[in-house]
Amino acid sequence: VKPCSADNFSVTRYHISEPYVDREIDGEQPDARLAAEEEGKRLEELHREADRERREQLEKAHLRGSHALKKVHLAQDRERLLKELEQMQNMDRMRRRQIVARMPPQLFVPAYKRMEIKEEWQRELEFAFEDMYRKDRKMKGDLILQFEPQPLPAPSDRSQDNDL
Numbered sequence: 001v002k003p004c005s006a007d008n009f010s011v012t013r014y015h016i017s018e019p020y021v022d023r024e025i026d027g028e029q030p031d032a033r034l035a036a037e038e039e040g041k042r043l044e045e046l047h048r049e050a051d052r053e054r055r056e057q058l059e060k061a062h063l064r065g066s067h068a069l070k071k072v073h074l075a076q077d078r079e080r081l082l083k084e085l086e087q088m089q090n091m092d093r094m095r096r097r098q099i100v101a102r103m104p105p106q107l108f109v110p111a112y113k114r115m116e117i118k119e120e121w122q123r124e125l126e127f128a129f130e131d132m133y134r135k136d137r138k139m140k141g142d143l144i145l146q147f148e149p150q151p152l153p154a155p156s157d158r159s160q161d162n163d164l
Contacts (some may be wrong), residue, residue: 106114
């Protein structure tokens with residue numbers, strides 16, 4: 001590299017005709033105390049703003065936490081209620097089963113079947129009666145044929161009044 005001096009630039013397009021340093025025309029300097037006070041106020045405002053934002057974030061975090069806690073409590077309450085409901089349902093089911101077990105079985109028989117059972121029972125009673133009657137009288141065969149017809153009782157005045 002060749003050493004250069006300022007004289008080499010005097011005829012070139014890079015020639016600087018102006019002075020190298022600009023002097024300040026206004027010689028008045030700002031007051032350092034006022035500038036320090038303003039800077040202190042600005043920094044204090046920044047600190048207040050940062051504190052306010054931190055408080056807002058803490059408040060928001062507290063609200064989120066309380067909301068999450070409410071959700072957890074609601075979920076726990078729901079689970080507890082479902083368990084209680086299931087227990088109550090099981091108790092009710094057992095109570096109903098006991099009531100049904102104490103009911104007579106005839107309630108569960110259809111009506112036509114009950115009629116058949118009654119008719120069967122009536123036939124068995126008739127046969128038992130006929131057997132007992134025959135043993136005492138020592139009769140054989142059908143009882144209806146063994147009976148002798150009896151005359152009807154004479155009508156009374158009362159029966160005629162009832163017929164009217």
